[in-house]
Amino acid sequence: MRRSIALGIALAVLALVSLPRGARADEGEQERHERSPVLGEWSTEPLFVPSPESLTLELRVGAYRPDLGPAFERAFHGDLGPLVALELDYHLVRIPYLGPLQFGARVGWVEWTGDAVSSTGQTNVGSTGMSLVPLSALVSLRIDALSRYLSFPLIFTPKLGLDFGYFQTGTSGVTQADGWSIGVDWGLQLALELDFLEPRAARRLDEEWGINHSEIFFELFGSTMGSFSDRQLPLGSSLAWAAGLGLTF
Amino acid sequence: MPRRLHPTPLLLLAVFSLGWAARPASAQITYTYQTYGERGVPASGATNYLVNWPISQAECDANEPIRMVVTNAPYDATGTTRLEWDLWQGGTGSAGANCQTATNRRPVTGSVAVCSARSSWSGGGQITSSMPTLTFRPQELFADGCDGASQGAYVFYVLAVSARGDTTTDVAATHYFTFSVALDLQPPSAPTVSDAAGDRQVVVSWTNNTSETLTGARVYVDVDGDCEGSSVLVAGAPAPPGLAPAVTAGGGAPTSASVDAARLGLEIGQAVPVAVTVLDQAHNESVLSNVACLTRVPVSGFWDEFCTQQGETDAASCRERYSGCSVGHAAERATPWALWLVLGALFARAARRRGGAR
Numbered sequence: 001m002r003r004s005i006a007l008g009i010a011l012a013v014l015a016l017v018s019l020p021r022g023a024r025a026d027e028g029e030q031e032r033h034e035r036s037p038v039l040g041e042w043s044t045e046p047l048f049v050p051s052p053e054s055l056t057l058e059l060r061v062g063a064y065r066p067d068l069g070p071a072f073e074r075a076f077h078g079d080l081g082p083l084v085a086l087e088l089d090y091h092l093v094r095i096p097y098l099g100p101l102q103f104g105a106r107v108g109w110v111e112w113t114g115d116a117v118s119s120t121g122q123t124n125v126g127s128t129g130m131s132l133v134p135l136s137a138l139v140s141l142r143i144d145a146l147s148r149y150l151s152f153p154l155i156f157t158p159k160l161g162l163d164f165g166y167f168q169t170g171t172s173g174v175t176q177a178d179g180w181s182i183g184v185d186w187g188l189q190l191a192l193e194l195d196f197l198e199p200r201a202a203r204r205l206d207e208e209w210g211i212n213h214s215e216i217f218f219e220l221f222g223s224t225m226g227s228f229s230d231r232q233l234p235l236g237s238s239l240a241w242a243a244g245l246g247l248t249f
Numbered sequence: 250m251p252r253r254l255h256p257t258p259l260l261l262l263a264v265f266s267l268g269w270a271a272r273p274a275s276a277q278i279t280y281t282y283q284t285y286g287e288r289g290v291p292a293s294g295a296t297n298y299l300v301n302w303p304i305s306q307a308e309c310d311a312n313e314p315i316r317m318v319v320t321n322a323p324y325d326a327t328g329t330t331r332l333e334w335d336l337w338q339g340g341t342g343s344a345g346a347n348c349q350t351a352t353n354r355r356p357v358t359g360s361v362a363v364c365s366a367r368s369s370w371s372g373g374g375q376i377t378s379s380m381p382t383l384t385f386r387p388q389e390l391f392a393d394g395c396d397g398a399s400q401g402a403y404v405f406y407v408l409a410v411s412a413r414g415d416t417t418t419d420v421a422a423t424h425y426f427t428f429s430v431a432l433d434l435q436p437p438s439a440p441t442v443s444d445a446a447g448d449r450q451v452v453v454s455w456t457n458n459t460s461e462t463l464t465g466a467r468v469y470v471d472v473d474g475d476c477e478g479s480s481v482l483v484a485g486a487p488a489p490p491g492l493a494p495a496v497t498a499g500g501g502a503p504t505s506a507s508v509d510a511a512r513l514g515l516e517i518g519q520a521v522p523v524a525v526t527v528l529d530q531a532h533n534e535s536v537l538s539n540v541a542c543l544t545r546v547p548v549s550g551f552w553d554e555f556c557t558q559q560g561e562t563d564a565a566s567c568r569e570r571y572s573g574c575s576v577g578h579a580a581e582r583a584t585p586w587a588l589w590l591v592l593g594a595l596f597a598r599a600a601r602r603r604g605g606a607r
Contacts, residue, residue: 068555069555069558070554070558071551071554071555071557071558072551072555074554075550075551075554075555076551088596090595090596103595105596112551114550114551116447116448116548116549116550117548117549117550118446118447118546118547118548118549119546119547119548119549120546122446122546124446124452125446125447125448125451125546125548126447126448126450126451126452126548126550127550128549128550128551128552129550129551130551130552169550169551169552170550170552171448171548171549171550171551171552171553172447172448172449172450172548172550173449173450173507174448174449174450176550176552176553176564176568177552177567177568177571179571231570231571232571233571
């Protein structure tokens, strides 16, 4: 629980830091489309040329509980993690009137812990735990047309990919098993682009750091890890969620 | 549009560098000391005094050196860089002798100075860690020896840093510190330990019964004894000399420690006596706590639950089924890594293209 709170606070701080700052009056910043000091005429130079946009970085935190049946519930009592992850997507090609088609990779980490139980039912005899490192290769379509063409700051992103999960589990300080499971990953993300809060500051963020857009998002996702083989641990989850901060650059 | 490097980070770096280079000399002597290597906690003095540092009788008997390194002695009050320093040691006694005062460092006709120069240093500027280490030995400090007669007695050493050969000016307040030790023969009260059970790693917990500052605890397990009363561990008695602690816990005043029952050779179902002692700052060890029972019992966790759920009655076959090769053959296990290599190559290519586009 404390871990979840700490992660939530960290995420909130990251979001705040990434918010475009308000324009400072003392800078006397002027738009480039003002009168040219040389020609004395209106310049034909474009108002703003964004830097190339080809990558999306996501910092994610969410809840994940694998479909491992009653054994998981008895051992971990509904522990949801949290799952923290980092995702990087490359904009492969922009589909007109929709948005960029992306391929990307995600790496995460989640751990569940609970009390071990003795044969006599005692619970203060140690702990049991399992950790999972899910690695994902994803293809996604970042539908940003609403934001680009209609200035409506919502982005939809369906995702599909492969999951490779490495798990390790043990009790009372001793590792009992570890291994890999493979499955299909899907996701549906809704993101709110933050540029509308401070458009000029967002431009400055692009000019100075190359960050085209920042956004907060919520994603529903699932995985079928381990469900294709009875020799793999079923680490998939029919439904999980993640939220976080996204940056395109 | 050409991208430009924003000057803010460079400016910040420059300001930080300038600030670091021009940082003022510390206004306070600092020092590190280490008494009795076993204690292993070299402490850094944040103040200019260290009073009544406890020395146990064992430490005093062993006459292990107390080492002290003076560092970061600042320039004098006028800002003049001194190239040579003397480190003065005051006399012994409950009051000590204040070597700040010039007259205490000056020989009196027909007599010797109250303070003596223990060490000199030259090399310019501040004293750094190249300053020779001062070494005191407990039996040098306690004239009465290490027996009970000296208990509670303490000895002051007033150490002052002055310009070399300077016996005419008083030492600035920021150029000295006092150091005293006390012989501590009083062990702390014994803790109260509870019964413990577990499989391999068994957590033994206890309650400390003293307000004294503690520095550690020792957990004794009598693997040849039993919980019916046959044991070398006796409540309220000193720890048996021939029995090594199963665990020594440090870090202040611990209240639990994990005992590796498997390493001790305990069988499932075996119950053995366990007792705990605590250590004070002088490393005096308390007598044994009450004698509790440590039992190795089979413990189940998630994996055991899962295997049972899957109908696997044998833990080994369950582990074989899912563990390690859970994605089949070695070639299949290599698949994730191969895919990540391909992804890495694609990202590298994308980065190059992105760089070329600028």
